[in-house]
Amino acid sequence: MFDWLIVGAGFAGSVLAERLASQRNERVMIIDRRPHIGGNAYDHLDAAGLLIHRYGPHIFHTNAQQVADYLSRFTSWRPYEHRVLAEVKRPGSGETLRVPIPINLDTINRLYGLSLTEAEVEAWMAARAEPVAEIRTSEDVVVGKVGRELYELFFRGYTRKQWALDPSELDRSVTARVPTRTNRDDRYFTDSFQAMPAEGYTKMFERMLAHPNITIRTGVDYRAIRDQVPHRKLIWTGPVDEYFGFRFGKLPYRSLRFEHQTLDQEWHQPVGTVNYPAEDVPYTRTSEYKHLTGQVHPRTSITTEYPSAEGDPYYPIPRPENQVLYKRYEALADATQDVWFVGRLATYRYYNMDQIVGQALATFQRIAAGVPRASAVVAAE
Structure with missing residues (x-):
């Protein structure tokens, strides 16, 4: 019997798994339908030995010291301030320029x-x-x-x-979300804490989930195993409409297709990301990971992003009618006993990584304050 079954091994699920296991001494199974932990922040070495982000660049930044302190238990950091250039045509002349955005x-x-x-x-x-x-x-x-x-x-x-x-x-x-500045600050973010996990996100997640009370199963779907894994309570970090069988219809999302390339050159571009705003260019941006990681290597790896209507759900589409539909699912979620809905997909809102960590920590505090520990429940039974 597991005290908790957590669906989704990204930030929301992993933070809660760690807190429940280490602070309440409860048994947790965390599952993910993907073959790895870390959610969209998953990174790994490619065939050339370059550390890349499978689902596009994830730049960590926060003004929440509590969040930085918590994650620092599981990683050291490499200071990094992200800079982005946009490739546009100069008004009047049509000359192509790359300028700060x-x-x-x-x-x-x-x-x-x-x-x-x-x-x-x-x-x-x-x-x-x-x-x-x-x-x-x-x-x-x-x-x-x-x-x-x-x-x-x-x-x-x-x-x-x-x-x-x-x-x-x-x-x-x-x-x-994108400010306009009158000074020369060319950083994409201005948060007080800006850094990358020194050994990558996956190593950080591995340490977070290393507690002996935590069992990890990847490459499995919740509906296939929910009746096979006895558990007292559930934390759901997947799409909220999926949990309820799309009862009111699907919530709209935008997705991305990622094109990963390893190039036989030391550098490809002068900054971490170059945006391509022109509508006649089919992709939106290209990112080069060595800027983010500080890795020294004679070759370089880049990822180009192509927005898509099909694929994994990444971005909730912020339109009033979509919020109306979400509110119907939110009402169902609020009425569902012994299930917590946490994270971007479960609350149909775009969150940065630090915001998801903050939401997960706050959810744990609510659990700690209002849910009896499993040992107390067993004793009462």
């Missing part, structure tokens, strides 16, 4: 051949911004800040590729 002072000066200061670029952007009475969509966010030309150059095509929807059809949260 998020848009900053250098982006504007290089695109337009200017020498603006921080104070001047703010006024320059304000002069091009379009008045928006109410910011509701992703288009509103950008044109209301920097105007239509920069919106078309950096955001519209990229967003249409990523989501198969125009920014005017998407919630404002999509483009609001």
Whole structure:
């Protein structure tokens, strides 16, 4: 008899497995339908011996010291600040340039051949911004800040590729995630803690799940084994609609197809990721892992991402009608006894890795406060 069956061995499931096993001395089985632990953060050595991320680049960053402290129990860190360039055509000339994204002072000066200061670029952007009475969509966010030309150059095509929807059809949260800066800060993130697990994410997950109370089974599906594994309670980190048999229909997601390549050269690009916003380019970005890992190697490995309607669910599509559908599933989840729904797929919301860790730690605190330990339950029986 397991005290807990946890479905999904990504961040949400693994953090909860570790906490339940180490802090409550309870027996946990954690399963995943993929043949590995780590969820989308899974990394491994490719045929050339280069550490790559199977599901695209995962850059760890957080402002939550509690989250950084918790994960530091299972890994040391390599400081890393992610930088991204966008390949665009200079307005007027059509010359191809790579400029920093998020848009900053250098982006504007290089695109337009200017020498603006921080104070001047703010006024320059304000002069091009379009008045928006109410910011509701992703288009509103950008044109209301920097105007239509920069919106078309950096955001519209990229967003249409990523989501198969125009920014005017998407919630404002999509483009609001990418700030606009008037200084020369070219870091993609500004969090106080930015680093990569020194030996990779998979090694970190292995240490997290190494407790003797934890049993790991990968390459298995929950529905195939749920009646074969006696358990008292369940933690579900998969799609919430799947748990309920898609009773109200499927929640919409966007997926990705990853093209991994190993190149016979030491470096491919000057930064970790290059974005390709133009709509006539079929992919959205290419990432080079040696920037992230610090690995020294005569060859290099890259991953190019192609957005897709088919495949694993990665990105909940932020539209009002989808939230209405999710709320119906959320009501079912809230009414389901002895099952906890945790993580991006189970709560139909886009979370960064640190946010999922924080959600899992908070869920454990609720369990600790409100659920009797298994030993107490056995004694009562």
